[in-house]
Amino acid sequence: MEDFDGAKVSAWYSSFDVAPEKDGYRLTLGLFKDGGAGDSLDHHNLQKFSTFERDQDPAATNCAKTYLGGWWRNIAAVIGFLLVLTTEASVGDSSLSEFCSSETKECLLYTPVCQTEEYEVRNLSSTKWVTTEETSRIMEMATYTAFRRLFKYITGANTNGANIEMTSPVIIKSKTNKGWFESCTYTMSFLLPSEHQLNPPKPTDSQVSITEMPGMNVYVKSYGGWMMSYRVRDKESELMDSLESVGAMYKKDFSYAVGYDSPMKMFNRHNEVWFVAEGTPVCPATPA
Numbered sequence: 001m002e003d004f005d006g007a008k009v010s011a012w013y014s015s016f017d018v019a020p021e022k023d024g025y026r027l028t029l030g031l032f033k034d035g036g037a038g039d040s041l042d043h044h045n046l047q048k049f050s051t052f053e054r055d056q057d058p059a060a061t062n063c064a065k066t067y068l069g070g071w072w073r074n075i076a077a078v079i080g081f082l083l084v085l086t087t088e089a090s091v092g093d094s095s096l097s098e099f100c101s102s103e104t105k106e107c108l109l110y111t112p113v114c115q116t117e118e119y120e121v122r123n124l125s126s127t128k129w130v131t132t133e134e135t136s137r138i139m140e141m142a143t144y145t146a147f148r149r150l151f152k153y154i155t156g157a158n159t160n161g162a163n164i165e166m167t168s169p170v171i172i173k174s175k176t177n178k179g180w181f182e183s184c185t186y187t188m189s190f191l192l193p194s195e196h197q198l199n200p201p202k203p204t205d206s207q208v209s210i211t212e213m214p215g216m217n218v219y220v221k222s223y224g225g226w227m228m229s230y231r232v233r234d235k236e237s238e239l240m241d242s243l244e245s246v247g248a249m250y251k252k253d254f255s256y257a258v259g260y261d262s263p264m265k266m267f268n269r270h271n272e273v274w275f276v277a278e279g280t281p282v283c284p285a286t287p288a
Contacts, residue, residue, distance in 0.1 A: 024048030024056045090125035091167070091194045099222075099270040100168055101260050106193050107168045113217060114283030118242040120220045121281040124213070128197050129171075129189035130154070131211040137181045139229035139257075143172060146188035153208050154190065158201035167191040169272070172257040176236060189213075217277040219243055219250055227271045232257045235273045243275065248282040250275040 015030030029045045048056035092109045094100035100107035113121040132149045136142035147170070154164040173187040189211065192200050200210050221239040225231065236255050243250055256274035 018049075024054075090127050091191060091197055094168065099260060101262070101265070101270075103262050103265065104166050104168045106165065106191075107260070108191050113281055116242075116283050118221070119239055120222075121217055121277065121283055122220055123217050124215060126215045127213050128192045128200055129211050129213060130192060130200070130203065130208060131187060131189040132205075132208045133185050133187050135183060135185045137183050139172075139174070139184075139186060139232070142184075142186040143188060146172075146186060149205060149208060150188060150190045153203050153205065157204050157208075159204060160201040162201050164196060164201070165193045167193050168260045169258045171274075172259075173254055174257070175254050176240070176252060178233075217281050218256075218274040219248065219277055219281070221273045223271050223273075224269055225271070226269065227257060227259045231271075232273065235271075239273050239275060243282075246282050246284055249278040251278060 015028075017028040019026040019028065026046060026048050027044060050056045090109055091106055094102065094104055094107045096109060097107055108124070108127065110122040110124050113123050115121070130150055130153050132146050134142040134146040134149075136145075154166060156163060158164070167190065169191065171189050171191075173189075174184055178184050192210075203209060219239060221235050221242075223231065223235050236257075239255075240252070252275070256272075258272040258274055260270045260272075
């Protein structure tokens with residue numbers, strides 16, 4: 001494997017054997033010899049190979065369908081293995097996502113980690129955004145002002161005078177458990193398109209900045225309709241209740257309200273609430 005800095009690592013074993021079809025293509029590993037990549041396959045040793053058509057893993061559900069690919073899956077180690085993979089192309093064609101808006105050419109892409117009936121977990125790569133903050137007692141007032149400020153940036157208020165393609169989603173970070181009409185700072189960000197991820201133009205407005213969101217796992221609750229403050233609060237509370245019920249660890253002091261559609265879109269709208277996961281994400285298997 002090779003990372004973005006050109007560093008190469010591998011994993012060496014004294015033996016590596018895949019059994020024939022009659023034994024489910026079972027993986028058998030010898031002693032780990034190093035190589036720099038770590039022994040990520042150890043937890044999958046002696047497991048059969050699962051695919052969409054042939055469920056051979058020990059989980060209650062088909063892990064190939066859950067994690068979108070065939071593998072020798074020991075359910076206890078699936079999430080841990082996914083966390084060591086390097087994701088690519090975190091901003092890309094909107095058609096690659098089932099809910100990214102057709103109104104934009106590009107959107108935020110992600111790697112699915114796991115899913116329950118109540119929420120899903122996604123792995124997000126590091127990405128650059130253009131960001132501003134606005135403080136208000138009412139979310140809608142803050143976001144109206146913040147949106148106009150960011151829209152000016154993508155329509156020329158930058159050092160290059162460049163017109164920058166709008167992307168989706170728009171994210172709004174704010175503290176959780178806000179009281180009604182409590183003054184709060186809302187941090188709104190537009191995702192920068194792929195051509196500006198490496199070297200985005202600098203904003204000319206001192207209230208606007210370029211920020212980098214680190215790679216992370218997020219718990220996601222999706223919902224339709226309009227992203228109004230009361231609905232964000234309700235979905236935030238529902239997601240927190242779901243996470244607390246399974247003992248999930250996450251950053252509880254803030255959340256993201258996430259919108260994929262412009263106000264011009266009337267139907268089939270898609271919104272989300274995110275919490276940043278801490279440690280290994282929790283997705284209890286749903287009984288078959």
